[in-house]
Amino acid sequence: MGQSMVAITDADCTGCDLCIPHCPFEALLPLATNPPERKHKKRPVVVIASQCVGCLSCIGSCPTKALHEILMPPISITSPLLTTSDDPETEQIRRWGKKGLGWA
Ligand code: SF4
Ligand code: SF4
Secondary structure (H helix, E strand, O other): OOOEEEEEOHHHOOOOOOOHHHOOOOOEEEEOOOOOOOOOOOOOEEEOOOOOOOOOOOOOOOOOOOEEEEEOOOOOOOOOOOOOOOOOOEOOEEOOOOOOOEEO
16 A cells, blocks of 8 residues: 545535644645636635645545545655645635634
């Protein structure tokens, strides 16, 4: 069995943000803007590949099953999610405070 990672099916992501607090590594963040071609009104959440350690804690937190497991090839030394060296521009998340998780 190889190392696992997660990916998000963009078309199935409603941007509900429910998955965000399930990632202890802050690898699930909302895109800063909603791509114009999207059918959903709200911007999607994306996996920040450079942050994701493949712990799979987030699997099962998505009500639309947009989050899914993908397997890394055994010979891979980098995340298969890393198609560019730059992480996408995302919203800031204020995770801790008196009121708990919040959006900056
Ligand atoms: S697999 Fe783990 S590190 Fe990666 S996004 Fe899910 S909870 Fe975060
Ligand atoms: S829980 Fe699912 S639908 Fe909601 S933001 Fe996360 S990936 Fe998207």
